[in-house]
Amino acid sequence: MPRPTGRVLTLLELLQSGGTRTVAELADRLGVEGRTVRRYVHQLIDLDVPVESVRGRYGGYRLAPGYRLPPLMLSDDEALAVLLGLVAGRRAGLTTTERTANETAAAKIRRVLPRHLARRLDALLEALAFTDRPGEFDTPDAGVLLALADAVRHRRPVSIRYTDRDGRRSERTLHAYGIVAHAGRWYVTGKDARIGEDRTFRLDRIAEARPQPGSFEAPVGPGPAERVVSGFATAAYRHEVTVRINGTVEQIRAHLPAGVASLAEDEPAAGQDRAAERWLRVEIRAERLDWLPAVLAALDRPFVIERPDELRDLVIAHADRLASYARRPRP
CATH class of the missing domain: 1.10.12 (Lyase 2-enoyl-coa Hydratase; Chain  A, domain 2)
Structure with a gap:
């Protein structure tokens, strides 16, 4: 069944087809009750669409004579x-x-x-052809997205019903700082008023968003996008990895972006260029380690694995496997 916004547009299309449409007819075409039809009509009127009410036995709704949506003119x-x-x-x-x-x-x-x-x-x-396949993503509800956007603009608290990745449901009051699109998903970041800490929520896991009375001050510091990305890098995962890499920040970030790893940059020595190669401490939190040996090999920079020992064993196995491939005779 289409969502409310889609039904309002469908109502407009039905009225544009001409004539007077009864409430019963419109309700049947839209799959809603009569009172819902009347609410949709009021929404159209609020948008300056001239919907007229016709009284009598064959009464209902119609558009004002001569009204048409302007043609879509695009270059x-x-x-x-x-x-x-x-x-x-x-x-x-x-x-x-x-x-x-x-x-x-x-x-x-x-x-x-x-x-x-x-x-x-x-x-x-x-x-047109694409080299990648389209992703299968869980899309957020349009009503939730618009409600959160309104809360961000007016700095109003919003109550959300959220289901986390483990299936646990909760209701929270959020001071939403901003909405961020990242890696094919929508996120909202803000302060969870109950615990007083910043949190990031996936929009497709929010079932409902309701505005609440009151207001809050916009935070200072990093913007919403930076908060979301840095939150990914510091989230709790199965493995905590620490690797020291000799190279520049740019070289490391080319393979380990901010959403994957956090860098502890040493202050350069007196007279040393900030872009110069030096040992940097890289912190990574990951559910799996099997992808890291190939990334470290692609960096092609000296590195020292501080933890965990499991990663060291995986890197050695990866190197041995590559060496065995290289020793194979030409067929």
């Missing part, structure tokens, strides 16, 4: 940006709708475009 570049944005957003998981909704949205845009431009864009989409 070639604008139309290309919109359609490619829909395609890329779905593949990256940065949408709030299922795949079919993205496809119907793209179809509606193509339908109102000039014929020559629609044909050119269809040709592009048919010719």
Whole structure:
């Protein structure tokens, strides 16, 4: 069943088809009760859509005579940006709708475009190929996303119903600092008012977001994106890894970004360039260690494993395996 926003748009399409539609007819087409239809009508009126109420035996609702939505006027570049944005957003998981909704949205845009431009864009989409497969992501509820965005803008507390990765459900009051899209998922970061600490929550695990009375001050310091990324690097995982690597910050970050590892930078000696190579302490928290030997090999920099011993054994096994491959005779 479509969500409320989708039903309001469907109601507008039904009214635009002309004539007077009874409440019973609209309720049947939308799959809702009559009072819900009336609420959707008021939402359209709030958006300055002139919906008229017709009284009598055959009464109901209709649009004011002569009213039509303005045509969608897009340049070639604008139309290309919109359609490619829909395609890329779905593949990256940065949408709030299922795949079919993205496809119907793209179809509606193509339908109102000039014929020559629609044909050119269809040709592009048919010719377009990707080297990666589209990800399967859990999309957040659009209502939750918009409620949180409103709470961020107006600095209002918001109550959320959240289910963590272990399936535990809880209700929290959040002072939301910002919404962050990262690695194909949506996150909200803010202060959990009950415990007084900053937390990051996945939006697809939030079942409901309700505004609460009151306000809070915007925090100083790192922005929402930096808070989310640094939170990933310091979260509790099965393994805590410490490696000292001889190299520059740029060399290490090219293989171990901030969302994966935290760096403890030593202050350079007097007269030493900050970009110069030196020993840096790298802290990594991970559920698995099997991916790290290949990353350390790709760094191609001297390193010392401080913990755990299991990683040292994996690196030695990785090196032995590569050496055995290199010794094989040419077939």
